[in-house]
Amino acid sequence: MSPRRATRISGWHNQATVIYSLILMEASDQTALLDYLEQFLTPARRAKIDAVLAQRTRHVAVVLEDINSPHNASAVLRTCDAMGVQDIHIIETHNRFKVNQGVTMGSNKWLTLHRYNRDAANNTQICFQHLRQQGYRIAATTPHHQAYVPEDIPLDQKLAVVLGSEVKGLSDDALTEADLTLQIPMVGFSESFNISVSAALCLYPITRRLRATSLAWQLTPAQQEAIRLEWYRASRRSIDELEKRFWQQRRQAAGPS
Numbered sequence: 001m002s003p004r005r006a007t008r009i010s011g012w013h014n015q016a017t018v019i020y021s022l023i024l025m026e027a028s029d030q031t032a033l034l035d036y037l038e039q040f041l042t043p044a045r046r047a048k049i050d051a052v053l054a055q056r057t058r059h060v061a062v063v064l065e066d067i068n069s070p071h072n073a074s075a076v077l078r079t080c081d082a083m084g085v086q087d088i089h090i091i092e093t094h095n096r097f098k099v100n101q102g103v104t105m106g107s108n109k110w111l112t113l114h115r116y117n118r119d120a121a122n123n124t125q126i127c128f129q130h131l132r133q134q135g136y137r138i139a140a141t142t143p144h145h146q147a148y149v150p151e152d153i154p155l156d157q158k159l160a161v162v163l164g165s166e167v168k169g170l171s172d173d174a175l176t177e178a179d180l181t182l183q184i185p186m187v188g189f190s191e192s193f194n195i196s197v198s199a200a201l202c203l204y205p206i207t208r209r210l211r212a213t214s215l216a217w218q219l220t221p222a223q224q225e226a227i228r229l230e231w232y233r234a235s236r237r238s239i240d241e242l243e244k245r246f247w248q249q250r251r252q253a254a255g256p257s
Helices: 027-040 043-056 070-083 123-133 170-177 196-210 220-235 239-254
Strands: 060-065 087-091 112-116 136-141 158-163 181-182
Touching: 027 220, 027 239, 043 220, 060 070, 060 123, 060 196, 070 087, 070 196, 087 123, 112 123, 123 136, 123 170, 136 170, 158 196, 220 239
Parallel strands: 060 087, 060 158, 087 112, 136 158, 136 181
Antiparallel strands: none
């Protein structure tokens, strides 16, 4: 099979910006490419990747709705990586998000970003529909009382935590379409936190609770292999040349078709 590189697509119909789909590559090709790239990584790097993969989860995801500050949104990505959350869904109806590399410190390389920015469409509804198809319960963050807190929000089903703009908060669509609400209790004059602080205050107790359960929160073996391949690729600056060499060797070994 000829190589097909994962594409970076910003349309709503294919939201993952950094992912190798098993559909695009035969299992034997993926295994062979992993084995080939492994020789160019140090044992320490391979061990680190294995350790991080073992703690990665798709049971919890984060949704960013029209965040107006790329700096703060980028800080959320770094928080997600630190907490072991793999998927971030970015709704860009009004504000397009550009990663601030100085803030993420490269952490965005290890995450799967899903982007929803279709023109003249309700991208919030599109995002929520996609999440529900994946089995997620959607939790809208709000400063209002009578909401769950991170310490007691249900985790029996996959959970998507939705964070809104620091200026306007979540849209009416997000609040209406969500399955439940989530708040961070405060006792001061301020009514809200910086979005990156909110993400950390939500994700730390949620992921800590999740890992203490008997739920199957870890990545599946197939998901681990697909992400491991992406991380191997992200670990090498000369990846294009290495992959070109791999496929040349693969074709030569296969002989004339």
